[in-house]
Amino acid sequence: xxxxxxxxxxxxxxxxxxxxxxxxxxxxxxxxxxxxxxxxxxxxxxxxxxxxxxxxxxxxxxxxxxxxxxxxxxxxxxxxxxxxxxxxxxxxxxxxxxxxxxxxxxxxxxxxxxxxxxxxxxxxxxxxxxxxxxxxxxxxxxxxxxxxxxxxxxxxxxxxxxxxxxxxxxxxxxxxxxxxxxxxxxxxxxxxxxxxxxxxxxxxxxxxxxxxxxxxxxxxxxxxxxxxxxxxxxxxxxxxxxxxxxxxxxxxxxxxxx
Numbered sequence: 375x376x377x378x379x380x381x382x383x384x385x386x387x388x389x390x391x392x393x394x395x396x397x398x399x400x401x402x403x404x405x406x407x408x409x410x411x412x413x414x415x416x417x418x419x420x421x422x423x424x425x426x427x428x429x430x431x432x433x434x435x436x437x438x439x440x441x442x443x444x445x446x447x448x449x450x451x452x453x454x455x456x457x458x459x460x461x462x463x464x465x466x467x468x469x470x471x472x473x474x475x476x477x478x479x480x481x482x483x484x485x486x487x488x489x490x491x492x493x494x495x496x497x498x499x500x501x502x503x504x505x506x507x508x509x510x511x512x513x514x515x516x517x518x519x520x521x522x523x524x525x526x527x528x529x530x531x532x533x534x535x536x537x538x539x540x541x542x543x544x545x546x547x548x549x550x551x552x553x554x555x556x557x558x559x560x561x562x563x564x565x566x567x568x569x570x571x572x573x574x575x576x577x578x579x580x581x582x583x584x585x586x587x588x589x590x591x592x593x594x595x596x597x598x599x600x601x602x603x604x605x606x607x608x609x610x611x612x613x614x615x616x617x618x619x620x621x622x623x624x625x626x627x628x629x630x631x632x
Contacts, residue, residue: 377442377592378405379405379440380439382409382433382441382444382445383444383447384408384411384433384445384448386417386428387410389521389558391408391621396584397584399585400585401588401592403600404604405604405607406606407441408607409435409632412610412611413612417448418492418516419492420450422454426458429446429451429456429459430458435632442466443465443596444459444465445588446470448470448557448558449494450557453469453494456469468588470580471556472490472556476552476578477554477576481552483550484509486511486554489515489554490514491556492516494556515542518537520560527615534566538567542567542570543570552577553575553577555577562620607626607628608621608627609628609629611629611631
């Protein structure tokens, strides 16, 4: 049956596992296949054309594997390629965008910070999103170097702390009261970020919202899996050690050329 097929998830590396965790938590009976395109990380420094081509490559592979729905667990891929993916493929797509709306709506200082990749911040989708909140000051910061450090397993390194300090201090000085994480890799930095930000500044990412949207699509369009024990499958096109560590060595990670 179609509804017993897996959910496909892809990202420019290991960061999208933060989205996978939320989906797996909300929908534990669903089988998931995760593609970590770490060989091409980060997408945020690539051209729109390159991002579209990589997103189509990942989509083709997930469709070959029989997926019923695809989650683009990458802000850069969503903001640059999801329109083209939906136009080309006859399969539901769920994207991930920076959670600007809840931050802007709830901000008391009317100032929010967004930490994201360059590819997300210069995209048309992001530009259109922030136009709806012209009464909110949005402090944008490109997270140069963060994805590479995460992909290299250097989340708690001195270099990471130094970079985060340099990116977050100007936001603190600008009086933000919400920080939006605009990259699926960045939730893994929350413990580091929390040490730098004052307590009153809230951190928002998109994982829970993506999981809820996945559930809605299954409920209204496809149907839920009737299986009760679905072990997730993880693929990476680089050394699997860092991905295994992010997953706390609980799951097998398959190295595959794609």
